[in-house]
Amino acid sequence: xxxxxxxxxxxxxxxxxxxxxxxxxxxxxxxxxxxxxxxxxxxxxxxxxxxxxxxxxxxxxxxxxxxxxxxxxxxxxxxxxxxxxxxxxxxxxxxxxxxxxxxxxxxxxxxxxxxxxxxxxxxxxxxxxxxxxxxxxxxxxxxxxxxxxxxxxxxxxxxxxxxxxxxxxxxxxxxxxxxxxxxxxxxxxxxxxxxxxxxxxxxxxxxxxxxxxxxxxxxxxxxxxxxxxxxxxxxxxxxxxxxxxxxxxxxxxxxxxxxxxxxxxxxxxxxxxxxxxxxxxxxxxxxxxxxxxxxxxxxxxxxxxxxxxxxxxxxxxxxxxxxx
Ligand SMILES: [Zn+2]
Numbered sequence: 609x610x611x612x613x614x615x616x617x618x619x620x621x622x623x624x625x626x627x628x629x630x631x632x633x634x635x636x637x638x639x640x641x642x643x644x645x646x647x648x649x650x651x652x653x654x655x656x657x658x659x660x661x662x663x664x665x666x667x668x669x670x671x672x673x674x675x676x677x678x679x680x681x682x683x684x685x686x687x688x689x690x691x692x693x694x695x696x697x698x699x700x701x702x703x704x705x706x707x708x709x710x711x712x713x714x715x716x717x718x719x720x721x722x723x724x725x726x727x728x729x730x731x732x733x734x735x736x737x738x739x740x741x742x743x744x745x746x747x748x749x750x751x752x753x754x755x756x757x758x759x760x761x762x763x764x765x766x767x768x769x770x771x772x773x774x775x776x777x778x779x780x781x782x783x784x785x786x787x788x789x790x791x792x793x794x795x796x797x798x799x800x801x802x803x804x805x806x807x808x809x810x811x812x813x814x815x816x817x818x819x820x821x822x823x824x825x826x827x828x829x830x831x832x833x834x835x836x837x838x839x840x841x842x843x844x845x846x847x848x849x850x851x852x853x854x855x856x857x858x859x860x861x862x863x864x865x866x867x868x869x870x871x872x873x874x875x876x877x878x879x880x881x882x883x884x885x886x887x888x889x890x891x892x893x894x895x896x897x898x899x900x901x902x903x904x905x906x907x908x909x910x911x912x913x914x915x916x917x918x919x920x921x922x923x924x925x926x927x928x929x930x931x932x
Contacts, residue, residue: 629743630726664724694831726743798816
């Protein structure tokens with residue numbers, strides 16, 4: 609059965625009675641009266657007895673603890689999901705994180721406690737103030753005109769649940785943003801498409817490449833960490849396979865190169881003093897190349913330095929050219 613509370617409006621000049629709104633014992637501890645609705649002006653003060661004031665404080669601490677636990681659960685789930693799934697199935701990672709936050713909050717939202725405040729002020733534009741109290745006797749101390757009303761649903765509003773959710777979602781976003789390794793995959797053997805596997809999970813297919821062009825390598829979203837990387841033909845034949853540690857923020861190229869072609873790192877300095885263009889062969893025989901710098905362009909030549917002075921800077925490109 610729904611618990612009934614009591615509502616009354618008191619005269620502006622009437623002070624709240626000096627008794628505990630919860631048990632009607634002598635009130636000694638001043639506590640602000642929570643306002644239902646948008647608060648305007650300073651909160652009124654009610655006097656609770658020592659025991660009830662302690663209970664209220666404990667309930668508030670519990671509420672904060674619940675939010676903290678659900679936030680931590682969300683962060684833990686986000687970390688686990690990102691470690692296991694890496695850059696794959698981001699939708700599932702978001703869903704698991706939201707569930708981990710919402711589940712403990714949802715379970716406690718239905719548990720009705722009697723630990724909340726026993727007196728609320730109702731936000732109204734009009735004066736005098738309206739009060740909502742658990743005990744009728746508390747209000748009859750001020751006025752005889754008391755009406756009944758259902759118990760206010762105030763415990764742990766969904767408004768508060770937003771914070772653990774924001775914390776966990778920000779954490780997940782941070783993991784994917786800061787923990788990202790830039791992985792590109794090239795398939796130099798022909799003629800059919802090949803499938804990229806990251807940690808034995810199927811990722812996009814990639815078409816064969818015979819020569820350099822801007823779409824020769826396909827980016828594959830991957831988080832840093834120890835990863836098992838593979839490129840297999842559509843019939844399941846392994847073309848390239850490696851287990852390696854990918855570092856966040858570094859650029860990697862995985863795959864096989866067309867026959868007779870090698871990887872080069874082209875760098876071009878721009879600006880008044882810059883004149884250096886360098887082309888150096890990338891060492892390593894694959895199937896995974898860790899690039900020594902962050903790459904600006906993949907498999908396309910850099911623009912030559914114009915005759916007019918331009919703003920400075922150094923750009924780097926990965927090139928696929930005939931082997932020396
Ligand atoms: Zn009390």
